[in-house]
Structure formats: structure tokens, C-alpha cells
Amino acid sequence: MLKKDGVTIYHIAKEAKVSPATVSRVLTGSANVREPAKSRVLALINKYNFKPNVMAQSLYLKQSKMLGIILPDIDHPFYSMIVKQLESQALERGYTCLLCNSMQNFSIEQAYLDNLISRQVDGIVFLGGRINQTHPTEELLTGMNDSLRHVPIVFVNGKMDGVNAHTIRTDEASGVRRLLDMLIHHGHKTIGLIGGVVGVSSTDEKISVFRETLKEKRLMVKEEWIHSSGYSIEGGEQDAMHLLHLDERPTAVMCINDFVAIGAIKMFRKFGLKVPGDVSVTGFDDTYLSEHFPPGITSVNHNYQKLAKKTIETLIGLISHEEQEKETIIPTYVTIRNSCEEWKQP
Incomplete structure (x- = not known):
């Protein structure tokens, strides 16, 4: 009988009457190993x-069993929530993760790549940023294409025209439509959209879908009710202040994310408006903040676990040189809380 100390993959393989590669696949949780082996x-x-x-296993398999995750801002709850799920999914499959926070700087982003x-x-899993x-820019495109020649990279909720990368994204457009359907069902006919940065794809898509949906519903689209001051709580406060200074204000406000919704609610309350009594507010991302910030913010959830699982599955498939879908869309859903209610004409 073998002593426990000094047992190697080769000992296990010999006794089990399989190849060392089969033992390695069992250890990494591969689905390619059949019973009874x-x-x-x-x-x-x-x-x-x-x-x-x-180390020995890595040399044998010619794999490091490490994944990189690059993101722009770990302080943002959307990124911290998705990273937590990505790490969990990777660990289940025998991989560890190196987390790289680019701090919204393209030079740092490239240095991490x-x-x-x-x-x-x-x-590598790539979130946000470029x-x-x-x-x-051409420089950002070239940097990404050069990186892809060396290692598989999966984009999450983003794309780059001219870069042949695999993408996993959530159906944010559907999330916007569902929020609008809910607000319209509650009797709101005047609806604003605040937050984000024009020129960033997630913001541009939400604004485009917002305009298209209101036009389809034959509701008014007022450009002064669409205002973008960023993704922060402070940005939400600025956008809400902009609405407060208008002669005519919307009865409901969709916010680009939960931070902006918190800022908007704070500013509306500061000026004596009740949420949802005087104005209904929705968020986006359904972070832990949306649940705990009074009165509880109705928000779109990205289906974080499913998003992370598909991302890691796709990346590991690419590492194993298996064919993968070029783009996968993960469904979103709306979490209803207390920041919206039926509009009653004064």
C-alpha cells in the first residue's frame, strides 16, 4: 500500500488504471471523464x-489554473457583486482569480492586460472600461487585439467593433422596457431618465431604448427630462436638481443605476417631495443598496449568478479550445420595491 505522503498523480493513475491526464481532469472537475473511471x-x-x-500539475497540463479579472471600479457594487460570483464559479472549476482594478484608467487597464x-x-474576464x-480609440482597439493573440478574453456587458472577442451580456434593453411598462401601468405618462455618461455604450443603449419605447407607447419624450451627470450619488443629486428647476417635471424618473437613484431620492426629499408619493423612482443593477436605502428601490437585476456562470463556462471552454457561442444574452428581471406607486392626478 502507498504511503499518503509522496502520492502523485502518476500513482493515482496507475492504481486507477487510467492516464495521468484523466486524473488531472477529475481534479479540475472536467465533465469529460466518464464512469466508472x-x-x-x-x-x-x-x-x-x-x-x-x-505547480507540477500546471506544467503537465500547460495551464496555470489562474484567470484574470479586469474591472474599472471595485467600489461600485455592480462590479463587486459580479466579481464575487465570478470567483465562486471559477473556484468550483479549480481556478483561482487575479483581480485587477484599473481605476477607470485606460493606461492602467492595458498594463494589467x-x-x-x-x-x-x-x-481573462474583462468588464467595463474600453x-x-x-x-x-485605435490605440485601445490595437491593445485589445494584441492581447487576444496571447490569451482567451471574454467581455462582460460590453463589445468593441473590430475586436473578435466572445461576449456575455445581460438584456439591459429588456430591463428598460419592463420598467417603463410598469410605470405606465401605474398611470405615469410623463417619465424622465437621468444619470450615466453619453458615449458609454450602456448609457447610450438605455437612452435609445427609453426614447423608442415612449414613442411606441405614444407618450411624450422631452429632452430636458433626459439628463446625464454620471454614475455616482452626487451625479444623481445634480440630475434631480436639474429636474427640480424645470417648470414642468415628470411624475416618474428612471435612473441609470442604483447610485443615481439614491442621489435623486435624497435631492427630491431635500426639496420636500415624497418618494413615491410625489415622484416615483427606479434604479438599475439591483445592488444590495437598492434593498436597504429607504423606501427600497425598484431596480433591474442582471441575474448575477447566471451571468457569472456562463462567463466562466465560456472562458474555460475557450481555454480548452472548444467551440463557444460568440455572444450570449442573459435575461434580466425587475425587483419590485417601494419607490414606485400608482400615479394619482392631483
Whole structure:
């Protein structure tokens, strides 16, 4: 009988009558190992309390078992929530993650891309930054294309025309339409949209869908009710102040994210308006803040677990040189809370 100390993949493989590669696939949770070989390997792993040498396994498989995650702002709850799910999904499949916060700086973003490639990560998940620019510069496009020649990269909720990357995105357009349907069902006929940055694809898409949907519903689209001061609480306060200074204000306000919704609610209350009594407010992203900020913000959820799972599955598939769908769209849903109510004409 083998001693527990000194047991290697090769010992396990010999006793289980399989190849060392099969043992490695069992250890990484691959679905390609069939019964009864898988059960024999697992039984021996448990019998010897086997812990593989990660470095040796990496050399054998020619994989580091590490993934890089690049994002623009870890402080933003949308990114922290998706990263938490990405790490969980990666760990279940035997991968560890290197988290890179670019701090919304394209130069830092590129430095992280180069650094992750030099560290020989097996793949990269890319969120925000350049993949959300409606018109990225040639330099940003070239940097991404150069990186893709070295390592598989999956974009989350973004794209770059001229870059042949795989994309996993949530159906944000459907989320906007569902919010509008709900507000219209509550009797709101005058609706505004605030927050975001024009030139960023997620903002541009939401504004475009907002305008199109209102026109389809034969409702008024007033340009002064569409105002973009960024993604922060302070930006929401500025946008709400803009609406407060108008002679005619909307009875409902859609916000580009939950931060903006919080800022808007704070400013409306400061000037004596009740939310939702005098004005209904919706958010987007359904972060933990939307649940706990009074009165509770109705918001669109990105289906975070499903989004992360599909992202990691796609990336690992690419690492294994398996064919993957070029674009996958994850459905969103609306979480109803207390920031909206039926509009009663004064």
C-alpha cells in the first residue's frame, strides 16, 4: 500500500488504471471523464487524502489554473457583486482569480492586460472600461487585439467593433422596457431618465431604448427630462436638481443605476417631495443598496449568478479550445420595491 505522503498523480493513475491526464481532469472537475473511471479516481483521491502539487500539475497540463479579472471600479457594487460570483464559479472549476482594478484608467487597464499575459493566466474576464466606449480609440482597439493573440478574453456587458472577442451580456434593453411598462401601468405618462455618461455604450443603449419605447407607447419624450451627470450619488443629486428647476417635471424618473437613484431620492426629499408619493423612482443593477436605502428601490437585476456562470463556462471552454457561442444574452428581471406607486392626478 502507498504511503499518503509522496502520492502523485502518476500513482493515482496507475492504481486507477487510467492516464495521468484523466486524473488531472477529475481534479479540475472536467465533465469529460466518464464512469466508472471517474469513481475509481475519486475513491483513490479520498483514500490517500491526495492534494495535488499545483505547480507540477500546471506544467503537465500547460495551464496555470489562474484567470484574470479586469474591472474599472471595485467600489461600485455592480462590479463587486459580479466579481464575487465570478470567483465562486471559477473556484468550483479549480481556478483561482487575479483581480485587477484599473481605476477607470485606460493606461492602467492595458498594463494589467500585459501583466496578466506575462503571468501566463489561462484566460481573462474583462468588464467595463474600453469595452463600454461607443467609439474607442485605435490605440485601445490595437491593445485589445494584441492581447487576444496571447490569451482567451471574454467581455462582460460590453463589445468593441473590430475586436473578435466572445461576449456575455445581460438584456439591459429588456430591463428598460419592463420598467417603463410598469410605470405606465401605474398611470405615469410623463417619465424622465437621468444619470450615466453619453458615449458609454450602456448609457447610450438605455437612452435609445427609453426614447423608442415612449414613442411606441405614444407618450411624450422631452429632452430636458433626459439628463446625464454620471454614475455616482452626487451625479444623481445634480440630475434631480436639474429636474427640480424645470417648470414642468415628470411624475416618474428612471435612473441609470442604483447610485443615481439614491442621489435623486435624497435631492427630491431635500426639496420636500415624497418618494413615491410625489415622484416615483427606479434604479438599475439591483445592488444590495437598492434593498436597504429607504423606501427600497425598484431596480433591474442582471441575474448575477447566471451571468457569472456562463462567463466562466465560456472562458474555460475557450481555454480548452472548444467551440463557444460568440455572444450570449442573459435575461434580466425587475425587483419590485417601494419607490414606485400608482400615479394619482392631483
